[in-house]
Amino acid sequence: MSGRDAPRPFAPQTPETVVGEARWPMAAAVVAAIALTLLLPDDMRLAARWVLPAVEGLLLVALIAGDPGRIDRRSTILRAASIALVGVLALSAVWSTIRLVDDIIHGGKETSSAASLLQVGGTVWATTVLAFSLLYFELDSGGAAARAHRMPHTPQLAFPQHLSPELDPHWRPRYIDYLYLALTNATAFSPTDVMPLAAWAKIAMSVQALVSLLILGLVIARAVNVLA
Numbered sequence: 187m188s189g190r191d192a193p194r195p196f197a198p199q200t201p202e203t204v205v206g207e208a209r210w211p212m213a214a215a216v217v218a219a220i221a222l223t224l225l226l227p228d229d230m231r232l233a234a235r236w237v238l239p240a241v242e243g244l245l246l247v248a249l250i251a252g253d254p255g256r257i258d259r260r261s262t263i264l265r266a267a268s269i270a271l272v273g274v275l276a277l278s279a280v281w282s283t284i285r286l287v288d289d290i291i292h293g294g295k296e297t298s299s300a301a302s303l304l305q306v307g308g309t310v311w312a313t314t315v316l317a318f319s320l321l322y323f324e325l326d327s328g329g330a331a332a333r334a335h336r337m338p339h340t341p342q343l344a345f346p347q348h349l350s351p352e353l354d355p356h357w358r359p360r361y362i363d364y365l366y367l368a369l370t371n372a373t374a375f376s377p378t379d380v381m382p383l384a385a386w387a388k389i390a391m392s393v394q395a396l397v398s399l400l401i402l403g404l405v406i407a408r409a410v411n412v413l414a
Contacts, residue, residue: 205258206330207334215365226309226313232277257329260331276317279318280393286405303409322367326341342382343382345380371398373398375399
């Protein structure tokens with residue numbers, strides 16, 4: 187890799203110039219994931235209908251209360267709450283995928299008709315995209331608050347802007363960038379324009395690609411079989 191193509195370190199940031207990312211896009215994604223979880227049939231959820239949404243909602247409220255408006259407060263407690271939130275979302279999404287795959291293989295009631303199958307499958311797939319987008323958002327370079335302070339100095343997910351010195355040196359990824367990463371990784375089953383540099387990023391993107399491949403492959407195959 188040439189010096190021009192190497193990921194560019196974050197530009198220095200002083201306390202006076204620290205501007206955190208707006209909280210609402212991340213919060214909206216969590217609310218959307220909660221809503222999708224509520225739409226799932228009972229046997230597709232990890233716990234009772236209101237248990238996970240209640241836990242996720244409480245964690246989100248705690249994050250908003252502890253660091254409202256923009257994400258720029260560095261706190262061990264808030265960091266732990268953020269990781270707990272995305273952990274619950276990711277675990278729930280993976281569990282729903284496992285239940286969906288089992289339902290398709292054994293011919294459960296949710297997969298007996300094409301309409302029900304596509305609805306449940308689409309809901310599970312969308313939930314996994316949101317869950318992994320929040321996972322990338324929270325784990326990359328220590329989270330949004332650390333990125334606002336330009337810590338650490340090198341990225342763990344290399345976006346095109348990191349590889350192009352002629353672009354804005356103060357650029358840093360926002361939630362929409364991680365949502366785009368999760369969406370393209372779930373449809374292309376591989377990195378597109380964002381390269382994983384850290385081991386955790388490679389593992390997470392591999393798991394998401396496999397989960398998405400399972401959902402889309404089995405749902406489409408089952409839907410064709412039901413319609414035939």
